[in-house]
Amino acid sequence: MIFINKKIVALAGTIIGLCAITGIVVGGYFLISKSNKYSNYYSAPTNDSNLGLINGYKNAVYNGAEIVLAPGFTHATPIKVAFQDYPDFFKDTGFLLYDDKLSETDVAKYNTWSITFRADLGSIQTGIAMCMFLNEYQDVFLENDGKLKYGMYGGLPFSSVTSFMGGIQKGVEWFNTNVVRKDTSKYKEVELIKSNIGDFAGGFGPSQGSELASNLLANKADVIVPIAGPQVWNVMNIIQERNYKSVILGVDSAMENDYQNKDLKFTSSKGKVGNGKYVQFSSLKDLSLATQKVLRIINNGGMLPSDEELKQYNETSNDYKGFYDTSSKRGGFGTVAIGNMENGCVKVSDAGLPFYEQALQISGKSIDWTSPIYNDPNNMVYIGSDDKPLNYGKESEGGIAQEFKSITIGEENKVLNKKNLITKDNQKDKDKMRVVLSTSTSVLMDSSFSQSCYEGLYYYYQSMGIDIPPTSNTKSISNFNFYKKNEEEI
Numbered sequence: 077m078i079f080i081n082k083k084i085v086a087l088a089g090t091i092i093g094l095c096a097i098t099g100i101v102v103g104g105y106f107l108i109s110k111s112n113k114y115s116n117y118y119s120a121p122t123n124d125s126n127l128g129l130i131n132g133y134k135n136a137v138y139n140g141a142e143i144v145l146a147p148g149f150t151h152a153t154p155i156k157v158a159f160q161d162y163p164d165f166f167k168d169t170g171f172l173l174y175d176d177k178l179s180e181t182d183v184a185k186y187n188t189w190s191i192t193f194r195a196d197l198g199s200i201q202t203g204i205a206m207c208m209f210l211n212e213y214q215d216v217f218l219e220n221d222g223k224l225k226y227g228m229y230g231g232l233p234f235s236s237v238t239s240f241m242g243g244i245q246k247g248v249e250w251f252n253t254n255v256v257r258k259d260t261s262k263y264k265e266v267e268l269i270k271s272n273i274g275d276f277a278g279g280f281g282p283s284q285g286s287e288l289a290s291n292l293l294a295n296k297a298d299v300i301v302p303i304a305g306p307q308v309w310n311v312m313n314i315i316q317e318r319n320y321k322s323v324i325l326g327v328d329s330a331m332e333n334d335y336q337n338k339d340l341k342f343t344s345s346k347g348k349v350g351n352g353k354y355v356q357f358s359s360l361k362d363l364s365l366a367t368q369k370v371l372r373i374i375n376n377g378g379m380l381p382s383d384e385e386l387k388q389y390n391e392t393s394n395d396y397k398g399f400y401d402t403s404s405k406r407g408g409f410g411t412v413a414i415g416n417m418e419n420g421c422v423k424v425s426d427a428g429l430p431f432y433e434q435a436l437q438i439s440g441k442s443i444d445w446t447s448p449i450y451n452d453p454n455n456m457v458y459i460g461s462d463d464k465p466l467n468y469g470k471e472s473e474g475g476i477a478q479e480f481k482s483i484t485i486g487e488e489n490k491v492l493n494k495k496n497l498i499t500k501d502n503q504k505d506k507d508k509m510r511v512v513l514s515t516s517t518s519v520l521m522d523s524s525f526s527q528s529c530y531e532g533l534y535y536y537y538q539s540m541g542i543d544i545p546p547t548s549n550t551k552s553i554s555n556f557n558f559y560k561k562n563e564e565e566i
Contacts, residue, residue, distance in 0.1 A: 113545045117530060118511040118520045129154035130162070132512040137169055141510035142497060143374070145533065147174040147363060147525035148514030149234060159184035170409055170492050172370060174363055174525065175236050177412050177477060185483050186410055187492045189370055192477045193361045193415040195236065196243030196456060196468065197445060198422030202359035203247020205424050205431035206299055206325060207255070207266040209350060209357075212431070214264065216321055216344045217298040227269040227292030231280035231304035235468040235475045240303045240327055240359060241275075242458035242468055246450070254439040263438075269295050270461035282306045286314065293320050299356075301325045305524040309336050312354045316341065323349070326358030330425040334523045350427075357428030362421045363525060367532025368539070369399050369421075370413065371509075377495030378408030389539065395419055398480055410491040412481040417445050453478065501541035509533055521547060 119135040121128040129150060136144050146155065151173055158166050160183065170187055177190035210217050210224040217224055228244060230237035248266050256263045269292055277285035285307040289300055293315065302311050305328050315322050321342050326332060332355045340352055350356045372381055372389075373396070380400045386392055393405075398414040398421075400407035407413060415421025424432050436442060449455055456469025468475045483491075498505045511520065511529050521527050527547060537544050 114520050114530070116507055116510075117533065117544060118513060118526070120513045120518065121516045123516050124150070126154040126157045128516060129512070130158045133158055133169070133171075134162075134165070136510040136512055137165070139510065140507040142168065142494065143170045143172065143371075143509040145172045145174075145367065145509065145511045145529045146514075147511070147529045149176055149232075149236065150514040151512075152176040152178060155184050155188060156182050159187065168492070170374065170494055172367070174366075174529065175361070180483060186490065189374070189407075189409050190412045190477075191363075191366055191370060191415065192412060193236070193366075194239070194417070194422050194476065194478075195359065195361055196239040196246070196476075197417050197450060198361070198424060199240050199243025199359045200247040200250065200443070200450065201424040201432050202325060202357070202428060203244040204251050204435045205247075205357060205428035206244070206301075207248055207251035208431040208435040209428070210266055210298055211255075211263050212434075213344045213346070213349050215346075216342065216349055218264075220298060220321060221296040223296070224264050224266045225269050225295075225297050226266060226299040226301065227271065227295070227297035228301035228303060229271065229274075229285060229288045229292070230276050231284070231307070232278070233276050233466065237276075237303045238458040238466045238468040239456070239476050240301075242456060242466075243359070244301060245458060250443070251435055254441055255435050258439060269297050271295075272461070275460045277302075277304055277307065280304045280306055283310050286310060289314055293318070293322055297322060299323055299325060301327070303327055305329075305331070306522070308355060312336075312338060315354060324355045325428075326355050326425075328361050328363075328524045329358065329528050330360065330427065331355050331358050331523055332425065332427050336523070357431075358425040360421075360423050360425050361415060362423070363528035364532035364535065366399075366413070366415045366421045367529055368536045369396055369419070370407070371498075371532070371536045373400060373407040374409070374494050375496065375498050377493055378406055378491070380405040380407065401480060401482055406482065407480075408491070409494075410483045412477050414477055414480055451478070498537075498540055498542070503542055505540075506537060506542050506544050 119132045121132040133144055155171050155173060156178065166187065173188050173190045175192060177192055178185045178188050206226060228241055230241060252265045256265050271288055271291045273288060273291055277288055285302055285304055289302065289311045292300055300311050300322060302308055308324055308326055308331055311324055316338065319341065332351060332353060337353045337355045340349055340354060343349060380393055380396055397418045398416045399419060453469030453475065457465035457467045459465055467473060471477055497508055511526060513526055518526060520530055531547060534544055534546055
Protein backbone atom coordinates (compact mmCIF):
# COMPACT_ATOMS: atom_id res chain seq x y z
CA MET A 77 0.00 0.00 0.00
CA ILE A 78 1.61 3.27 -1.11
CA PHE A 79 0.58 6.67 0.20
CA ILE A 80 0.92 9.47 -2.33
CA ASN A 81 1.13 13.18 -1.68
CA LYS A 82 -1.67 15.52 -2.75
CA LYS A 83 0.09 16.88 -5.83
CA ILE A 84 0.76 13.42 -7.22
CA VAL A 85 -2.76 12.29 -6.45
CA ALA A 86 -4.22 15.36 -8.14
CA LEU A 87 -2.22 14.50 -11.24
CA ALA A 88 -3.26 10.85 -11.05
CA GLY A 89 -6.87 11.89 -10.57
CA THR A 90 -6.69 14.01 -13.72
CA ILE A 91 -5.22 11.13 -15.69
CA ILE A 92 -7.84 8.59 -14.67
CA GLY A 93 -10.82 10.89 -14.45
CA LEU A 94 -11.11 11.28 -10.68
CA CYS A 95 -10.17 14.92 -10.42
CA ALA A 96 -8.79 16.54 -7.29
CA ILE A 97 -9.30 13.53 -5.04
CA THR A 98 -6.69 12.86 -2.38
CA GLY A 99 -6.30 9.13 -2.08
CA ILE A 100 -4.24 5.96 -2.29
CA VAL A 101 -3.54 3.34 -4.89
CA VAL A 102 -3.90 -0.33 -4.02
CA GLY A 103 -3.08 -3.04 -6.54
CA GLY A 104 -3.32 -0.52 -9.35
CA TYR A 105 -6.81 0.71 -8.37
CA PHE A 106 -7.35 4.28 -7.26
CA LEU A 107 -9.15 4.53 -3.93
CA ILE A 108 -11.13 7.61 -2.97
CA SER A 109 -10.09 9.06 0.37
CA LYS A 110 -11.93 11.32 2.79
CA SER A 111 -11.69 14.36 0.56
CA ASN A 112 -15.37 15.16 1.04
CA LYS A 113 -18.03 14.01 3.45
CA TYR A 114 -19.62 11.60 0.95
CA SER A 115 -16.42 9.87 -0.17
CA ASN A 116 -16.98 6.78 1.98
CA TYR A 117 -20.27 6.11 0.24
CA TYR A 118 -19.50 6.24 -3.47
CA SER A 119 -16.85 5.30 -6.03
CA ALA A 120 -16.36 6.47 -9.60
CA PRO A 121 -15.23 4.41 -12.62
CA THR A 122 -11.63 5.07 -13.59
CA ASN A 123 -12.90 5.52 -17.16
CA ASP A 124 -16.04 4.68 -19.13
CA SER A 125 -14.98 1.25 -20.40
CA ASN A 126 -16.11 -2.05 -18.89
CA LEU A 127 -12.77 -2.26 -17.08
CA GLY A 128 -13.15 1.29 -15.83
CA LEU A 129 -16.50 0.46 -14.26
CA ILE A 130 -15.16 -2.84 -12.86
CA ASN A 131 -12.36 -0.81 -11.26
CA GLY A 132 -15.10 1.25 -9.65
CA TYR A 133 -16.62 -1.94 -8.21
CA LYS A 134 -13.21 -3.11 -7.00
CA ASN A 135 -12.68 0.28 -5.44
CA ALA A 136 -15.94 -0.15 -3.51
CA VAL A 137 -14.99 -3.65 -2.32
CA TYR A 138 -11.49 -2.57 -1.28
CA ASN A 139 -13.17 0.09 0.84
CA GLY A 140 -15.32 -2.48 2.65
CA ALA A 141 -18.51 -2.57 0.56
CA GLU A 142 -20.39 -5.86 0.41
CA ILE A 143 -23.26 -4.39 -1.60
CA VAL A 144 -22.77 -2.16 -4.64
CA LEU A 145 -25.60 0.16 -5.74
CA ALA A 146 -25.26 0.51 -9.52
CA PRO A 147 -27.65 3.13 -10.96
CA GLY A 148 -27.99 3.60 -14.69
CA PHE A 149 -27.77 1.91 -18.06
CA THR A 150 -23.96 1.62 -18.12
CA HIS A 151 -23.72 -1.09 -15.45
CA ALA A 152 -25.31 -4.26 -16.82
CA THR A 153 -22.48 -5.33 -19.12
CA PRO A 154 -19.57 -4.60 -16.74
CA ILE A 155 -21.35 -6.51 -13.96
CA LYS A 156 -21.57 -9.53 -16.28
CA VAL A 157 -17.90 -9.17 -17.26
CA ALA A 158 -16.85 -8.74 -13.62
CA PHE A 159 -18.24 -12.16 -12.73
CA GLN A 160 -16.80 -13.75 -15.87
CA ASP A 161 -13.28 -12.36 -15.37
CA TYR A 162 -13.04 -12.01 -11.58
CA PRO A 163 -15.45 -14.60 -10.10
CA ASP A 164 -13.42 -15.15 -6.93
CA PHE A 165 -13.04 -11.45 -6.22
CA PHE A 166 -16.78 -10.69 -6.48
CA LYS A 167 -18.24 -13.97 -5.21
CA ASP A 168 -19.33 -12.37 -1.92
CA THR A 169 -20.40 -9.03 -3.41
CA GLY A 170 -24.03 -8.20 -4.05
CA PHE A 171 -25.14 -5.79 -6.80
CA LEU A 172 -28.29 -3.72 -7.06
CA LEU A 173 -28.74 -2.98 -10.77
CA TYR A 174 -31.21 -0.14 -11.35
CA ASP A 175 -33.23 0.40 -14.50
CA ASP A 176 -31.82 -2.65 -16.26
CA LYS A 177 -31.83 -6.41 -15.81
CA LEU A 178 -29.58 -9.40 -16.31
CA SER A 179 -30.65 -12.39 -18.35
CA GLU A 180 -31.23 -15.97 -17.22
CA THR A 181 -27.89 -17.00 -18.74
CA ASP A 182 -25.69 -14.51 -16.87
CA VAL A 183 -23.54 -15.98 -14.10
CA ALA A 184 -23.74 -12.63 -12.30
CA LYS A 185 -27.49 -13.10 -11.78
CA TYR A 186 -26.91 -15.05 -8.54
CA ASN A 187 -25.35 -11.95 -6.98
CA THR A 188 -27.53 -9.31 -8.63
CA TRP A 189 -30.93 -7.86 -7.87
CA SER A 190 -32.25 -6.12 -10.98
CA ILE A 191 -34.68 -3.28 -10.27
CA THR A 192 -36.78 -1.95 -13.14
CA PHE A 193 -39.66 0.52 -13.28
CA ARG A 194 -43.03 0.83 -15.01
CA ALA A 195 -42.18 4.44 -15.83
CA ASP A 196 -44.93 4.53 -18.44
CA LEU A 197 -47.60 4.31 -15.73
CA GLY A 198 -46.23 7.26 -13.77
CA SER A 199 -45.87 9.13 -17.05
CA ILE A 200 -49.54 8.61 -17.86
CA GLN A 201 -50.31 10.59 -14.71
CA THR A 202 -47.71 13.16 -15.71
CA GLY A 203 -49.10 13.50 -19.24
CA ILE A 204 -52.60 14.13 -17.87
CA ALA A 205 -51.22 16.67 -15.39
CA MET A 206 -49.31 18.41 -18.20
CA CYS A 207 -52.49 18.83 -20.27
CA MET A 208 -54.41 20.20 -17.29
CA PHE A 209 -51.56 22.60 -16.54
CA LEU A 210 -51.53 23.93 -20.12
CA ASN A 211 -55.28 24.42 -20.04
CA GLU A 212 -55.05 26.20 -16.69
CA TYR A 213 -52.74 28.77 -18.27
CA GLN A 214 -54.26 29.05 -21.75
CA ASP A 215 -53.81 32.83 -21.67
CA VAL A 216 -50.03 32.33 -21.75
CA PHE A 217 -49.52 29.34 -23.98
CA LEU A 218 -52.11 30.07 -26.66
CA GLU A 219 -50.15 33.24 -27.39
CA ASN A 220 -47.43 31.14 -28.98
CA ASP A 221 -49.50 29.97 -31.98
CA GLY A 222 -53.11 29.48 -30.84
CA LYS A 223 -52.51 25.85 -29.84
CA LEU A 224 -51.38 23.90 -26.79
CA LYS A 225 -48.36 21.84 -27.79
CA TYR A 226 -45.63 19.74 -26.22
CA GLY A 227 -42.46 18.20 -27.57
CA MET A 228 -40.28 15.45 -26.12
CA TYR A 229 -37.19 13.48 -26.94
CA GLY A 230 -34.99 10.86 -25.30
CA GLY A 231 -31.29 10.38 -24.78
CA LEU A 232 -31.11 6.94 -26.41
CA PRO A 233 -33.82 4.52 -27.62
CA PHE A 234 -33.78 2.26 -24.56
CA SER A 235 -37.08 0.84 -23.34
CA SER A 236 -36.51 2.67 -20.05
CA VAL A 237 -36.61 5.89 -22.11
CA THR A 238 -39.36 5.09 -24.58
CA SER A 239 -41.59 3.91 -21.71
CA PHE A 240 -41.54 7.47 -20.39
CA MET A 241 -42.40 8.77 -23.85
CA GLY A 242 -45.18 6.27 -24.49
CA GLY A 243 -46.71 6.99 -21.09
CA ILE A 244 -46.81 10.75 -21.74
CA GLN A 245 -48.55 10.06 -25.06
CA LYS A 246 -51.15 7.85 -23.40
CA GLY A 247 -51.78 10.49 -20.75
CA VAL A 248 -52.37 13.15 -23.40
CA GLU A 249 -54.69 10.82 -25.28
CA TRP A 250 -56.66 10.18 -22.08
CA PHE A 251 -57.00 13.92 -21.38
CA ASN A 252 -58.09 14.77 -24.90
CA THR A 253 -60.70 12.00 -24.78
CA ASN A 254 -62.04 12.36 -21.25
CA VAL A 255 -61.62 16.03 -20.34
CA VAL A 256 -61.66 18.06 -23.56
CA ARG A 257 -64.72 16.29 -24.92
CA LYS A 258 -66.48 17.01 -21.65
CA ASP A 259 -66.45 20.72 -22.46
CA THR A 260 -64.82 21.69 -25.75
CA SER A 261 -65.63 25.37 -25.18
CA LYS A 262 -63.48 25.46 -22.05
CA TYR A 263 -60.72 22.91 -22.62
CA LYS A 264 -58.43 22.55 -25.61
CA GLU A 265 -56.70 19.47 -26.96
CA VAL A 266 -52.97 19.18 -26.47
CA GLU A 267 -50.86 18.24 -29.48
CA LEU A 268 -47.48 16.53 -29.83
CA ILE A 269 -44.88 18.27 -31.98
CA LYS A 270 -42.70 15.74 -33.73
CA SER A 271 -39.21 16.85 -34.56
CA ASN A 272 -38.03 16.53 -38.17
CA ILE A 273 -34.56 15.53 -36.95
CA GLY A 274 -35.48 12.45 -34.93
CA ASP A 275 -36.48 11.47 -31.41
CA PHE A 276 -33.17 10.79 -29.66
CA ALA A 277 -30.18 12.94 -28.76
CA GLY A 278 -27.62 10.16 -29.14
CA GLY A 279 -26.67 10.23 -25.45
CA PHE A 280 -27.36 11.72 -22.05
CA GLY A 281 -24.58 14.32 -21.95
CA PRO A 282 -25.76 17.74 -20.76
CA SER A 283 -25.72 19.43 -24.18
CA GLN A 284 -26.43 16.51 -26.52
CA GLY A 285 -30.11 17.40 -26.89
CA SER A 286 -29.54 21.04 -27.82
CA GLU A 287 -30.45 20.67 -31.50
CA LEU A 288 -33.59 18.67 -30.77
CA ALA A 289 -34.77 21.06 -28.07
CA SER A 290 -34.10 24.08 -30.28
CA ASN A 291 -36.05 22.47 -33.12
CA LEU A 292 -39.06 21.79 -30.90
CA LEU A 293 -39.01 25.25 -29.37
CA ALA A 294 -38.77 26.89 -32.79
CA ASN A 295 -41.94 24.95 -33.63
CA LYS A 296 -43.72 26.61 -30.68
CA ALA A 297 -43.64 23.85 -28.10
CA ASP A 298 -45.23 25.09 -24.87
CA VAL A 299 -43.72 22.23 -22.88
CA ILE A 300 -40.49 20.31 -23.49
CA VAL A 301 -39.98 16.87 -21.91
CA PRO A 302 -36.32 15.81 -22.20
CA ILE A 303 -36.10 12.12 -21.23
CA ALA A 304 -32.44 12.69 -20.45
CA GLY A 305 -32.09 14.09 -16.94
CA PRO A 306 -28.82 16.04 -17.25
CA GLN A 307 -30.14 17.85 -20.34
CA VAL A 308 -33.03 19.51 -18.50
CA TRP A 309 -30.83 22.39 -17.37
CA ASN A 310 -29.42 22.96 -20.83
CA VAL A 311 -32.97 23.12 -22.24
CA MET A 312 -33.88 25.58 -19.50
CA ASN A 313 -30.99 27.84 -20.48
CA ILE A 314 -32.02 27.74 -24.15
CA ILE A 315 -35.59 28.72 -23.26
CA GLN A 316 -34.42 31.50 -20.98
CA GLU A 317 -31.81 32.94 -23.31
CA ARG A 318 -34.22 33.03 -26.27
CA ASN A 319 -37.19 34.29 -24.22
CA TYR A 320 -39.58 31.51 -25.19
CA LYS A 321 -42.82 31.22 -23.23
CA SER A 322 -42.20 27.55 -22.58
CA VAL A 323 -41.70 25.29 -19.57
CA ILE A 324 -40.14 21.88 -18.88
CA LEU A 325 -41.14 18.62 -17.23
CA GLY A 326 -38.47 16.65 -15.37
CA VAL A 327 -37.89 12.90 -15.19
CA ASP A 328 -36.62 10.39 -12.63
CA SER A 329 -36.53 12.76 -9.65
CA ALA A 330 -38.56 15.82 -8.63
CA MET A 331 -36.32 18.14 -10.61
CA GLU A 332 -38.58 21.12 -9.90
CA ASN A 333 -37.09 21.16 -6.39
CA ASP A 334 -33.50 21.34 -7.61
CA TYR A 335 -31.49 24.45 -6.80
CA GLN A 336 -30.74 24.91 -10.52
CA ASN A 337 -34.41 25.51 -11.36
CA LYS A 338 -34.74 29.20 -12.25
CA ASP A 339 -37.65 31.64 -12.03
CA LEU A 340 -39.74 32.11 -15.16
CA LYS A 341 -39.39 35.36 -17.07
CA PHE A 342 -43.12 35.48 -17.80
CA THR A 343 -46.37 35.44 -15.83
CA SER A 344 -50.06 34.85 -16.54
CA SER A 345 -53.22 36.82 -15.87
CA LYS A 346 -53.44 34.79 -12.64
CA GLY A 347 -49.97 35.78 -11.53
CA LYS A 348 -47.14 33.29 -11.60
CA VAL A 349 -47.42 30.30 -13.94
CA GLY A 350 -47.66 27.13 -11.84
CA ASN A 351 -44.74 27.12 -9.43
CA GLY A 352 -43.19 30.10 -11.21
CA LYS A 353 -40.18 28.00 -12.32
CA TYR A 354 -39.04 26.59 -15.66
CA VAL A 355 -39.32 22.98 -14.44
CA GLN A 356 -42.93 22.62 -13.30
CA PHE A 357 -43.15 18.99 -12.17
CA SER A 358 -41.75 15.56 -13.03
CA SER A 359 -42.45 11.93 -13.81
CA LEU A 360 -40.78 9.99 -11.01
CA LYS A 361 -38.83 6.80 -10.78
CA ASP A 362 -38.48 6.77 -7.02
CA LEU A 363 -35.09 5.05 -6.71
CA SER A 364 -34.81 6.27 -3.15
CA LEU A 365 -37.98 4.50 -2.06
CA ALA A 366 -37.05 1.40 -4.09
CA THR A 367 -33.61 1.32 -2.45
CA GLN A 368 -35.12 1.29 1.02
CA LYS A 369 -37.45 -1.57 0.11
CA VAL A 370 -34.75 -3.76 -1.42
CA LEU A 371 -32.32 -3.20 1.45
CA ARG A 372 -34.93 -4.25 4.00
CA ILE A 373 -35.55 -7.47 2.09
CA ILE A 374 -31.82 -8.13 1.61
CA ASN A 375 -31.08 -7.64 5.30
CA ASN A 376 -33.86 -10.12 6.06
CA GLY A 377 -32.13 -12.84 4.04
CA GLY A 378 -34.04 -12.23 0.83
CA MET A 379 -37.44 -12.56 2.50
CA LEU A 380 -40.11 -9.91 3.03
CA PRO A 381 -39.86 -8.59 6.61
CA SER A 382 -42.64 -9.64 8.98
CA ASP A 383 -45.81 -7.60 9.33
CA GLU A 384 -44.66 -6.49 12.77
CA GLU A 385 -41.37 -5.21 11.40
CA LEU A 386 -43.08 -3.42 8.52
CA LYS A 387 -45.41 -1.65 10.95
CA GLN A 388 -42.52 0.31 12.39
CA TYR A 389 -42.02 1.83 8.92
CA ASN A 390 -45.78 2.46 8.54
CA GLU A 391 -45.82 -0.07 5.71
CA THR A 392 -47.61 -3.32 4.85
CA SER A 393 -46.72 -6.15 2.52
CA ASN A 394 -48.91 -4.49 -0.14
CA ASP A 395 -46.37 -1.66 -0.30
CA TYR A 396 -43.79 -4.20 -1.51
CA LYS A 397 -45.76 -5.93 -4.28
CA GLY A 398 -43.44 -6.13 -7.25
CA PHE A 399 -40.41 -6.58 -4.99
CA TYR A 400 -41.04 -10.16 -3.90
CA ASP A 401 -42.76 -13.38 -4.95
CA THR A 402 -46.19 -13.27 -3.32
CA SER A 403 -46.30 -17.06 -2.87
CA SER A 404 -42.88 -17.55 -1.26
CA LYS A 405 -42.37 -13.97 -0.01
CA ARG A 406 -38.86 -14.23 -1.44
CA GLY A 407 -37.03 -11.40 -3.17
CA GLY A 408 -33.44 -10.23 -3.22
CA PHE A 409 -30.51 -11.38 -5.30
CA GLY A 410 -31.41 -13.50 -8.29
CA THR A 411 -34.67 -11.66 -8.90
CA VAL A 412 -36.09 -8.83 -11.01
CA ALA A 413 -38.17 -6.34 -9.04
CA ILE A 414 -40.64 -3.89 -10.52
CA GLY A 415 -41.23 -0.38 -9.24
CA ASN A 416 -44.89 0.21 -10.07
CA MET A 417 -47.99 2.18 -9.13
CA GLU A 418 -48.95 -0.30 -6.41
CA ASN A 419 -45.69 0.03 -4.47
CA GLY A 420 -45.45 3.77 -5.07
CA CYS A 421 -42.19 3.83 -7.01
CA VAL A 422 -43.58 5.49 -10.16
CA LYS A 423 -45.87 8.52 -10.15
CA VAL A 424 -46.22 12.17 -11.00
CA SER A 425 -44.34 14.32 -8.50
CA ASP A 426 -46.13 16.22 -5.75
CA ALA A 427 -46.07 19.49 -7.71
CA GLY A 428 -48.00 17.89 -10.59
CA LEU A 429 -50.43 15.89 -8.49
CA PRO A 430 -53.07 18.67 -8.10
CA PHE A 431 -53.28 19.06 -11.90
CA TYR A 432 -53.69 15.29 -12.32
CA GLU A 433 -56.39 15.11 -9.67
CA GLN A 434 -58.18 18.12 -11.15
CA ALA A 435 -58.36 16.38 -14.54
CA LEU A 436 -59.82 13.24 -12.97
CA GLN A 437 -62.41 15.31 -11.12
CA ILE A 438 -63.47 17.15 -14.28
CA SER A 439 -63.74 13.89 -16.24
CA GLY A 440 -65.65 12.10 -13.48
CA LYS A 441 -63.55 9.03 -14.23
CA SER A 442 -60.80 7.04 -12.56
CA ILE A 443 -58.11 5.04 -14.35
CA ASP A 444 -58.15 1.26 -14.31
CA TRP A 445 -54.44 0.46 -14.20
CA THR A 446 -55.17 -3.24 -14.72
CA SER A 447 -56.74 -2.54 -18.11
CA PRO A 448 -55.04 -4.09 -21.18
CA ILE A 449 -54.63 -0.52 -22.43
CA TYR A 450 -51.92 -0.11 -19.83
CA ASN A 451 -50.72 -3.66 -19.23
CA ASP A 452 -50.86 -5.60 -22.49
CA PRO A 453 -47.29 -5.48 -23.86
CA ASN A 454 -48.66 -5.19 -27.40
CA ASN A 455 -50.29 -1.87 -26.47
CA MET A 456 -47.22 -0.40 -24.80
CA VAL A 457 -45.66 1.66 -27.58
CA TYR A 458 -44.28 5.08 -28.31
CA ILE A 459 -45.16 6.46 -31.74
CA GLY A 460 -42.05 8.22 -32.97
CA SER A 461 -41.55 11.14 -35.31
CA ASP A 462 -41.46 8.75 -38.26
CA ASP A 463 -44.87 7.40 -37.14
CA LYS A 464 -43.35 3.99 -36.45
CA PRO A 465 -44.23 2.38 -33.12
CA LEU A 466 -41.43 1.62 -30.68
CA ASN A 467 -42.68 -1.19 -28.46
CA TYR A 468 -41.26 -0.92 -24.95
CA GLY A 469 -43.51 -3.59 -23.45
CA LYS A 470 -42.22 -6.83 -24.97
CA GLU A 471 -39.50 -8.28 -22.76
CA SER A 472 -38.59 -10.67 -25.55
CA GLU A 473 -37.55 -7.60 -27.54
CA GLY A 474 -35.65 -5.96 -24.68
CA GLY A 475 -38.66 -4.18 -23.23
CA ILE A 476 -39.28 -3.31 -19.59
CA ALA A 477 -40.22 -6.11 -17.21
CA GLN A 478 -43.91 -6.27 -16.32
CA GLU A 479 -43.88 -8.26 -13.09
CA PHE A 480 -41.61 -9.70 -10.41
CA LYS A 481 -39.43 -12.59 -11.59
CA SER A 482 -37.22 -15.18 -9.89
CA ILE A 483 -34.43 -16.94 -11.71
CA THR A 484 -34.31 -20.72 -11.92
CA ILE A 485 -32.09 -21.99 -9.12
CA GLY A 486 -30.76 -25.53 -9.06
CA GLU A 487 -29.05 -27.36 -6.22
CA GLU A 488 -25.65 -26.52 -7.67
CA ASN A 489 -26.38 -22.77 -7.55
CA LYS A 490 -26.43 -20.58 -4.49
CA VAL A 491 -27.99 -17.13 -4.45
CA LEU A 492 -26.10 -14.67 -2.27
CA ASN A 493 -27.54 -14.27 1.21
CA LYS A 494 -26.80 -11.11 3.19
CA LYS A 495 -29.09 -11.72 6.15
CA ASN A 496 -28.28 -9.38 9.06
CA LEU A 497 -25.50 -7.66 7.12
CA ILE A 498 -26.54 -4.44 8.83
CA THR A 499 -27.00 -4.45 12.60
CA LYS A 500 -29.22 -1.84 14.18
CA ASP A 501 -27.33 1.04 15.84
CA ASN A 502 -23.95 -0.36 14.71
CA GLN A 503 -22.04 2.56 13.18
CA LYS A 504 -19.32 0.20 11.92
CA ASP A 505 -21.79 -1.17 9.36
CA LYS A 506 -22.09 2.14 7.51
CA ASP A 507 -19.24 1.24 5.13
CA LYS A 508 -20.82 -2.00 3.91
CA MET A 509 -22.78 -0.43 1.03
CA ARG A 510 -21.58 1.98 -1.63
CA VAL A 511 -22.92 3.70 -4.76
CA VAL A 512 -20.81 3.32 -7.91
CA LEU A 513 -21.41 6.14 -10.39
CA SER A 514 -22.40 5.35 -13.96
CA THR A 515 -19.62 7.31 -15.70
CA SER A 516 -16.21 8.74 -14.82
CA THR A 517 -17.60 12.28 -15.10
CA SER A 518 -20.76 11.70 -13.03
CA VAL A 519 -21.24 13.26 -9.61
CA LEU A 520 -23.05 11.82 -6.63
CA MET A 521 -25.31 14.84 -6.10
CA ASP A 522 -26.70 14.84 -9.63
CA SER A 523 -30.39 15.51 -8.84
CA SER A 524 -31.07 12.17 -10.49
CA PHE A 525 -30.16 8.46 -10.26
CA SER A 526 -26.97 8.64 -8.21
CA GLN A 527 -28.33 11.07 -5.68
CA SER A 528 -31.64 9.23 -5.29
CA CYS A 529 -29.79 5.94 -4.67
CA TYR A 530 -27.69 7.66 -2.03
CA GLU A 531 -30.80 9.17 -0.43
CA GLY A 532 -32.34 5.70 -0.27
CA LEU A 533 -29.19 4.48 1.47
CA TYR A 534 -29.36 7.43 3.84
CA TYR A 535 -32.98 6.80 4.83
CA TYR A 536 -32.40 3.07 5.20
CA TYR A 537 -29.47 3.69 7.52
CA GLN A 538 -31.56 6.21 9.45
CA SER A 539 -34.20 3.53 10.02
CA MET A 540 -31.42 1.28 11.39
CA GLY A 541 -30.10 3.96 13.75
CA ILE A 542 -26.94 4.53 11.70
CA ASP A 543 -25.80 8.01 10.73
CA ILE A 544 -24.29 8.94 7.37
CA PRO A 545 -24.22 12.44 5.85
CA PRO A 546 -27.56 13.58 4.42
CA THR A 547 -27.74 15.53 1.21
CA SER A 548 -27.95 19.23 1.95
CA ASN A 549 -31.28 20.02 3.66
CA THR A 550 -32.61 16.48 3.16
CA LYS A 551 -36.34 16.32 3.87
CA SER A 552 -38.98 13.60 3.90
CA ILE A 553 -38.75 10.90 1.28
CA SER A 554 -42.38 11.36 0.27
CA ASN A 555 -41.51 14.75 -1.22
CA PHE A 556 -38.46 13.32 -2.98
CA ASN A 557 -36.75 16.68 -2.67
CA PHE A 558 -33.28 17.48 -3.93
CA TYR A 559 -31.30 20.50 -2.94
CA LYS A 560 -28.18 22.43 -3.77
CA LYS A 561 -25.21 20.10 -3.75
CA ASN A 562 -22.80 20.58 -0.92
CA GLU A 563 -19.77 22.72 -1.70
CA GLU A 564 -17.55 19.81 -0.69
CA GLU A 565 -18.98 17.65 -3.46
CA ILE A 566 -16.56 16.84 -6.29
